[in-house]
């Protein structure tokens with residue numbers, strides 16, 4: 478069983494509710510899960526948990542304000558995390574075209590620059606397709622966690 482930190486980014490609460498639901502389900506599977514609503518670099522550097530980004534996209538493909546400080550600090554400080562496993566769940570809306578789910582791509586770039594290791598394909602959840610992001614996120618996250 479794995480120790481997992483969920484790094485949330487959310488404007489209207491959808492990604493945060495999804496993250497909380499993931500905590501419930503992953504804990505039921507026996508994992509240890511922490512949900513971070515205002516994540517900072519020290520939340521990453523003071524432990525070795527696997528990292529699961531669960532964020533929505535705002536602006537034009539941007540990271541939500543509560544996740545932005547971590548994103549900026551990762552890029553500026555480059556805290557080295559060689560081989561640290563991470564996964565990405567990103568909520569977006571395909572009507573935004575090229576910026577669809579852009580926040581997930583930004584977080585992926587920032588984590589890869591630290592030397593962390595992406596596990597699995599990014600899960601992109603389209604608000605045009607579903608009103609229940611957790612219905613897609615839960616099975617994806619259970620499978621992702623089982624590979625850690």
Ligand SMILES: Cc1cc2nc3c(=O)[nH]c(=O)nc-3n(C[C@H](O)[C@H](O)[C@H](O)COP(=O)(O)O)c2cc1C
Nearest residue numbers: 487488489490491492533534536538569570577578
């Ligand atoms: C002002 C605004 C800007 C948005 N910009 C994007 C975007 O650039 N790309 C995208 O894929 N989705 C975009 N979205 C859609 C949201 O990411 C999507 O509705 C998501 O489910 C919201 O999740 P949340 O409740 O956690 O904030 C935007 C939504 C709003 C309201």
